Amino acid sequence: MATAVCEPIRVDEAYTLSEFMRRTGLKEGAMKEARKRGLRVTYTSTRAFVKGADWLRYLDSQATDGQGTSDA
Numbered sequence: 482m483a484t485a486v487c488e489p490i491r492v493d494e495a496y497t498l499s500e501f502m503r504r505t506g507l508k509e510g511a512m513k514e515a516r517k518r519g520l521r522v523t524y525t526s527t528r529a530f531v532k533g534a535d536w537l538r539y540l541d542s543q544a545t546d547g548q549g550t551s552d553a
Contacts, residue, residue: 487504487505487506488503488504489504490504490505490533490536490537491533492533492534492537493533493534494532494533495523495530495531495532495533496530496531496532496533497528497529497530498512498522498528498529498530498531501530501531501536505536515539518539518542518543519539519542520535520536520539521535521539523535
């Protein structure tokens with residue numbers, strides 16, 4: 482059985498929606514939920530993209546107490 486390996490998302494890059502989902506391991510349902518909760522998806526023509534910076538911002542916004550980023 483193959484194990485999914487998530488790949489890094491870089492803050493300075495944009496990913497097609499399918500590439501982003503492959504890299505993060507998010508399935509369609511999880512992606513829809515992330516979008517409902519504020520993950521920004523940018524459209525150009527008929528293509529959808531997720532910017533790395535938007536993903537990291539979304540992760541920070543979803544962190545619960547004690548799980549956010551540390552400035553220490």
